[in-house]
Amino acid sequence: MTDFKQSLAANAQAVGEILNELLTSGDAPEHRLIDAMRYTTLSSGKRVRPFLVTASAALFNVAHQSSLRAAAAIEMMHCYSLVHDDLPAMDDDVLRRGRPTCHIKFDEATAILAGDALLTKAFEVLAAPSTHADPQVRADLVLALARAAGHAGMVGGQMLDLVAENIELDMPEITRLQRMKTGKLIFVSCEAGAILGKASADKRQNLKHYAYDIGLAFQIADDLLDVEGREEQVGKKTGKDAVAGKATFVSFLGVEQARKQATMLTKQAIGHLDMFGDKAEPLRDLAHFIVNRSS
Numbered sequence: 001m002t003d004f005k006q007s008l009a010a011n012a013q014a015v016g017e018i019l020n021e022l023l024t025s026g027d028a029p030e031h032r033l034i035d036a037m038r039y040t041t042l043s044s045g046k047r048v049r050p051f052l053v054t055a056s057a058a059l060f061n062v063a064h065q066s067s068l069r070a071a072a073a074i075e076m077m078h079c080y081s082l083v084h085d086d087l088p089a090m091d092d093d094v095l096r097r098g099r100p101t102c103h104i105k106f107d108e109a110t111a112i113l114a115g116d117a118l119l120t121k122a123f124e125v126l127a128a129p130s131t132h133a134d135p136q137v138r139a140d141l142v143l144a145l146a147r148a149a150g151h152a153g154m155v156g157g158q159m160l161d162l163v164a165e166n167i168e169l170d171m172p173e174i175t176r177l178q179r180m181k182t183g184k185l186i187f188v189s190c191e192a193g194a195i196l197g198k199a200s201a202d203k204r205q206n207l208k209h210y211a212y213d214i215g216l217a218f219q220i221a222d223d224l225l226d227v228e229g230r231e232e233q234v235g236k237k238t239g240k241d242a243v244a245g246k247a248t249f250v251s252f253l254g255v256e257q258a259r260k261q262a263t264m265l266t267k268q269a270i271g272h273l274d275m276f277g278d279k280a281e282p283l284r285d286l287a288h289f290i291v292n293r294s295s
Contacts (some may be wrong), residue, residue, distance in 0.1 A: 004285035011071075012047040018072040020123060036106045036114035037121075040079045043097050046293075048218070048286070050075045052189035055282040056207060060197020064162055066132050070192045071143060073125040077149055078185060080118035081113050106234040108139065119149075132196060140195045148188035158183025161246070169247040175216065178249070182222075183215030206272045210283065213269035218290050223248040225293075227255060262291045 019041045026035040049070035057067035086093040086101040087108065094104050103111035125131060126141040147153060157180030164177060190211040194204045227250050248256045266287045273280040 001287070002290070003139050004282070004289060006284075007282060008046060008048075008051055008289070011051050012045065015047055015050040015054075015071050015075060016042055016070055018068050019075065022072060022121070032106070032110060033113050036102055036110050037118055039105060040102050040114060041076060041118065043099055047071075047075060048290070049078050049185060049189040050281075051286060052186065053192045053209070055280075055286065056193025057058045057196045058188045058282070059203075059207075059279050060194065060199050062193065062196040065130075066196055066278060069128075069131040070124055070196060070279070071188075073122040073131075073141075073187075074121040074145065074185065074189050074192065076118045076125070077145060077154075078281060080115040080122070081149075081154055081158070082113040083118070087111060090158070095279060123280060129232055131257040137195060137198070141192055144162075144188050144191050144195060148184040148191075151178055153184035154182075157184070167194050171252055172246050174249060174252060178219040179212065183212060186218060187211040203275065206275055210269045210272040213265045214274070214287050214290055217262045217265040217269065217287070220249045220258050220265070221291050221293060223250040224262070225254065227248075227266055266291050 017018065020038075023034055023038050025038060050068075052066070053071035053074055054067045056290070057070070060255075079136075080237045082096060083102045085091050086096055089104055093101050095101060099105070101111075102114055106114070122145065123131050123142055124146060131141070132138050149155060151159075157177055160177045161181055164173075169177065187208065191204070194207050199207075204241045226248070249261065253261060269287045270284050273283055276283075
């Protein structure tokens with residue numbers, strides 16, 4: 001696992017370098033916006049979704065620069081969602097990745113605009129010829145991310161999460177919420193690698209099943225950290241779900257059963273990678289890392 005953590009850190013650094021190149025600030029007054037975008041995207045983080053992009057793309061021998069650019073675009077999309085989730089109108093968080101959230105560091109209006117700009121920049125990066133020479137591949141990447149991030153994906157999941165504070169959800173509804181809010185962006189991270197590599201339908205299908213399983217495992221691990229984690233270790237305020245009365249996998253299943261469910265999903269996810277052989281070892285390692293992480 002030490003080797004994997006080094007690989008994860010190296011990939012995070014490589015993606016950070018791409019983000020640094022794409023988000024160049026300056027002295028103009030409006031560059032406060034870019035400073036906020038840089039603050040959000042260049043902070044220390046595991047960059048799990050970008051790792052999924054590059055590891056999935058590697059299965060199909062995609063040029064590393066292409067997969068890094070796609071990974072950077074998806075990280076922008078993820079960071080936009082965090083900036084908006086942290087706003088007072090949403091989760092009202094003051095800490096993210098161990099640092100003040102964007103609206104605390106800058107101001108609420110700048111944070112809203114930074115999220116908007118990261119959202120649109122993600123599509124600009126995917127649509128650029130330097131991401132992939134084939135225009136159909138670029139169009140497919142844009143379409144896939146739009147579907148994953150929009151009303152039927154991440155944003156719709158966030159809306160359902162807000163609604164869930166006032167209604168009681170059952171287990172299928174909690175699962176649907178988390179597949180939309182968290183799972184769709186994890187899924188499209190794997191899908192992006194397959195799109196870049198022009199993968200066959202059966203290989204895309206297996207990656208899809210892998211991504212859906214680790215997406216749920218990832219959310220269960222998050223729910224467990226909210227209950228059991230320490231704020232200084234997790235990097236954000238813990239115990240908020242219980243205070244807000246939110247239905248989660250842990251509140252529904254209990255701690256031990258939720259942990260067993262995450263372990264089962266991890267084993268199931270790894271099974272979907274058999275057809276890829278040794279080349280999928282980084283994805284197997286990531287599945288184990290997701291359920292055993294402490295932040």
